[in-house]
Amino acid sequence: MLDEHEHSLRGVETSEHNPDLCGPEGTVYSVDPLKVAAKNHPLVAGTKVHLLTFGCQMNKYDSEMVAGLLGERGAAFVENPEDAGLLIMNTCSVRGHAEDRVYNRLHLLKERKRREPGFTIAVMGCMAQKEGEQIAKKFPWVDLIVGTRMLDEFPRLLERVREGTPTPLLAIETKPDVKFGETVARRENKFMAYLTVMRGCNKRCTYCVVPYTRGPEVSRRITDIVAEARRLVADGVLEIMLLGQTIDTYGYDLGGDNTLWKLLRELHAIEGLKRIRFITSHPEECREELFSTMHELRDKVMPFIHMPPQSGSDRMLRRMARGYRRERYLEVVRAARERCPEIEFCGDWIVGFSGETDQDFEASLTLMEEVGFQFSYVFKYSVREGTPAQNLDDDVPEEIKKERHARLTELQERISLQRNQAKIGRIEEVLVDGPSKHDSSRLTGRTRSFQLMHFPGTPELVGQIVRVKVTQATPLSLSGELI
Numbered sequence: 001m002l003d004e005h006e007h008s009l010r011g012v013e014t015s016e017h018n019p020d021l022c023g024p025e026g027t028v029y030s031v032d033p034l035k036v037a038a039k040n041h042p043l044v045a046g047t048k049v050h051l052l053t054f055g056c057q058m059n060k061y062d063s064e065m066v067a068g069l070l071g072e073r074g075a076a077f078v079e080n081p082e083d084a085g086l087l088i089m090n091t092c093s094v095r096g097h098a099e100d101r102v103y104n105r106l107h108l109l110k111e112r113k114r115r116e117p118g119f120t121i122a123v124m125g126c127m128a129q130k131e132g133e134q135i136a137k138k139f140p141w142v143d144l145i146v147g148t149r150m151l152d153e154f155p156r157l158l159e160r161v162r163e164g165t166p167t168p169l170l171a172i173e174t175k176p177d178v179k180f181g182e183t184v185a186r187r188e189n190k191f192m193a194y195l196t197v198m199r200g201c202n203k204r205c206t207y208c209v210v211p212y213t214r215g216p217e218v219s220r221r222i223t224d225i226v227a228e229a230r231r232l233v234a235d236g237v238l239e240i241m242l243l244g245q246t247i248d249t250y251g252y253d254l255g256g257d258n259t260l261w262k263l264l265r266e267l268h269a270i271e272g273l274k275r276i277r278f279i280t281s282h283p284e285e286c287r288e289e290l291f292s293t294m295h296e297l298r299d300k301v302m303p304f305i306h307m308p309p310q311s312g313s314d315r316m317l318r319r320m321a322r323g324y325r326r327e328r329y330l331e332v333v334r335a336a337r338e339r340c341p342e343i344e345f346c347g348d349w350i351v352g353f354s355g356e357t358d359q360d361f362e363a364s365l366t367l368m369e370e371v372g373f374q375f376s377y378v379f380k381y382s383v384r385e386g387t388p389a390q391n392l393d394d395d396v397p398e399e400i401k402k403e404r405h406a407r408l409t410e411l412q413e414r415i416s417l418q419r420n421q422a423k424i425g426r427i428e429e430v431l432v433d434g435p436s437k438h439d440s441s442r443l444t445g446r447t448r449s450f451q452l453m454h455f456p457g458t459p460e461l462v463g464q465i466v467r468v469k470v471t472q473a474t475p476l477s478l479s480g481e482l483i
């Protein structure tokens, strides 16, 4: 998935069924048949909520849906955590420092809970799934711990806490799917929405914790996805970003002719929906048919692909169990550019993975250069407990990881600047998001290939697709003039 930050949600900072997963202070929550909880439940209505999200877009989507569920039941959202009666942290386990940030906050909350016993603290998402028992033991002032496949039960679990069920209430069973029903996400961005089309992952990249925090791959049915997309469009959404860990395998578990390109066709037919994007692509699973479909449906399906190489070295790719070689990655890029000439690439890279030599690292530098990515996210390898790579030596010293991180980032900035400068004079279609954060006389939006664009303009253009001539470029953004 793309960026990894702490997010605030609109005015708000943003396996197996295993009933034994419960610490001594925790309470096992067993799954009741899904009932539709009463709207405006008295134990939720009026609750002031502060929801803080760590991690990727999938977490953002989950946060927005949980916020939607709570909003439907009468909860209100507040910007300042000090004003909240309920603090929710949606957590990420992909790298160690994301977990450390949550642990630090949990320590700090002990004193507040002592002062205000009625203040409710909830931890949800990947850390809740992976570390739920430990969190219940170490932080008994937490009230509610909700794993990745129990998020649709959040309001009912909260009601139980408010009814006096002993806490921490631990809900980390792995149901096959999460069903948010007809809830509309409470979104940070009015015009752009995330839409999770599949959960979990069937790959086993040796460094990655996701298959263990999110479970096996489960695709949603096309009819359900289309229905959710229609609700979003009725709510003012113009652009949808479809989410899946290896989105190219969408539908494999459903069988029949369910594929990503079929899904794109069905979504393309929705009147009022202007733009469709999807992430994340896996180099081994990406099919040529996808690129032909992107080109055919290019009025709505945007020419952007997030396909992480992770490394340019075949030796590293093997150790990571990525299932492809450098040459395969390049073949996919060539096929994509041939069939969909407008396409731009975004990548994720891990530096300092176990056993990475200078030569292996050089191979990442040359692959980055050869492909010419529009932008990249570069991560220092972080050992994750429970992953196969935990048994490999974390033998690249931190100093070298830092240096490689800096070199790869610098190279990407140079490539991005060159590519962006080459766009000067071109006309780009931009979906206007809102006023610029730094200068209210300017607007910002995204181009078709997800590039950030700044330009002078007035607020009535927000939510429209406009044409902007590029006049300036930096590595991270373009500036231009309306035409």
Ligand code: SAM
Pocket (backbone or CB within 6 Å): 001, 056, 094, 095, 207, 208, 209, 210, 244, 245, 246, 280, 282, 308, 310, 348, 349, 350, 379, 380, 381, 382, 383, 384
């Ligand atoms: N499913 C996507 C894929 O296959 O590329 C990515 C999922 S992961 C949430 C997002 C990114 O985090 C990965 O692409 C990888 O670069 C990075 N990542 C995952 N595990 C990591 C680890 N243990 N240390 C450092 N970075 C990691």
Ligand code: SF4
Pocket (backbone or CB within 6 Å): 201, 202, 203, 204, 205, 208, 209, 210, 211, 245, 246, 282
């Ligand atoms: Fe993790 Fe690999 Fe699955 Fe991506 S494909 S989520 S990196 S296991």
